[in-house]
Amino acid sequence: METAYLVLGNGKVFKGKHIGAKGKCLGELVFTTNMEGYLETLTDPSYAGQIVIQTFPLIGNYGVIEEDFEGKSALKGYVVRELCDTPSNFRSQYQLDEYLKKQGIPGICGVDTRELTRMIREEGVMNAMICSRVPKNLSEINDFTITKVVDSVSCKKETIYPARGEKKHTVVLIDYGAKKNIIRSLCNRGCEVTVVPSTTTAKAVLSHNPDGIMLSNGPGDPAENTFAIAQIKKLMGKVPIFGICLGHQLTALAMGGRTEKLKYGHRGGNQPVKEKAGRTYITCQNHGYAVIAASLKGIGEETFVNANDGSCEGMTYPGRQCFTVQFHPEASAGPLDTGFLFDRFIAMMEGQKNA
Numbered sequence: 001m002e003t004a005y006l007v008l009g010n011g012k013v014f015k016g017k018h019i020g021a022k023g024k025c026l027g028e029l030v031f032t033t034n035m036e037g038y039l040e041t042l043t044d045p046s047y048a049g050q051i052v053i054q055t056f057p058l059i060g061n062y063g064v065i066e067e068d069f070e071g072k073s074a075l076k077g078y079v080v081r082e083l084c085d086t087p088s089n090f091r092s093q094y095q096l097d098e099y100l101k102k103q104g105i106p107g108i109c110g111v112d113t114r115e116l117t118r119m120i121r122e123e124g125v126m127n128a129m130i131c132s133r134v135p136k137n138l139s140e141i142n143d144f145t146i147t148k149v150v151d152s153v154s155c156k157k158e159t160i161y162p163a164r165g166e167k168k169h170t171v172v173l174i175d176y177g178a179k180k181n182i183i184r185s186l187c188n189r190g191c192e193v194t195v196v197p198s199t200t201t202a203k204a205v206l207s208h209n210p211d212g213i214m215l216s217n218g219p220g221d222p223a224e225n226t227f228a229i230a231q232i233k234k235l236m237g238k239v240p241i242f243g244i245c246l247g248h249q250l251t252a253l254a255m256g257g258r259t260e261k262l263k264y265g266h267r268g269g270n271q272p273v274k275e276k277a278g279r280t281y282i283t284c285q286n287h288g289y290a291v292i293a294a295s296l297k298g299i300g301e302e303t304f305v306n307a308n309d310g311s312c313e314g315m316t317y318p319g320r321q322c323f324t325v326q327f328h329p330e331a332s333a334g335p336l337d338t339g340f341l342f343d344r345f346i347a348m349m350e351g352q353k354n355a
Helices: 038-042 096-103 113-123 180-187 202-206 226-235 246-254 340-354
Strands: 003-008 013-020 025-032 050-054 077-079 106-109 126-131 159-161 169-175 191-197 212-215 241-244 258-275 280-292 301-306 312-317 322-325
Touching (some): 003 106, 013 096, 025 077, 025 258, 025 280, 038 050, 038 096, 050 113, 169 340, 180 191, 202 226, 246 280, 246 322, 301 322, 322 340
Parallel strands (some): 025 050, 169 191, 169 212, 212 241, 241 322
Antiparallel strands (some): 003 013, 003 126, 025 126, 159 191
């Protein structure tokens, strides 16, 4: 393996070995605490523009299984402590290093990911570069920004996914970078799902005469998606709406609320979320921004909070047939702690039909 360097925006340099595709990469450095699920991480469109650190020390031990992919890989780079080159899994198709090469993702291994993670927790997320030669100045690194990534990861045309078994409902899913398991979770509950691009107008969405609308996860700063925010505002109150992650944030902005960037975000499959009713769930999350619940006073009601830092994890909008969550109920954390939220969405659509 060739020598590689991870250069941080604060000037810190980590020396390791190059993995994945050749060349350098530049992105926002973040960490995920998942002990497994590296394939889902690598194929989650919400990581667009980011260099991802896996905190678990051994990555690649069960190889690559394409059936487990959540979407197209959109991250910039990959950082691991140890990359396994001898995967042991009857489902494995090839090694993780080969996947990184195929996807054009440069990476680095052999670095102290624990020290990296502690640094980000203390100083906050920062930009970084994976390269073969340390740059003389940090201007290229620190000038990097993630912009206009939603449209780059969204689908380009409409696609219909049939219900599994009897068709009970029709749902339009607006794709801001949707994970495949959101679609599966709806199809498994008898929904025919029409996935539409993020550039779809509210009028075009409603032309499908859906029983409900799903707002997906996605990457980047929610506030820059002014078109999507304007369309959601037009959709509110028309039919039941369920928003996840970026969909949660965009809905809040559409209703006049505000969002803020978190110091280092929530990324991993072990995030504790407390429902206002009192129960705590273990959730899977991947986001760097949060809704400011107080900015929606009198408009929405906060339903979930993060048990670690108290940030908003869910909202409901009385009288508008809409609820949203910051975490991923389709991601099987816990392992199935919050899948009931899809059932709640189904119940809303059934209530609308019977009204």
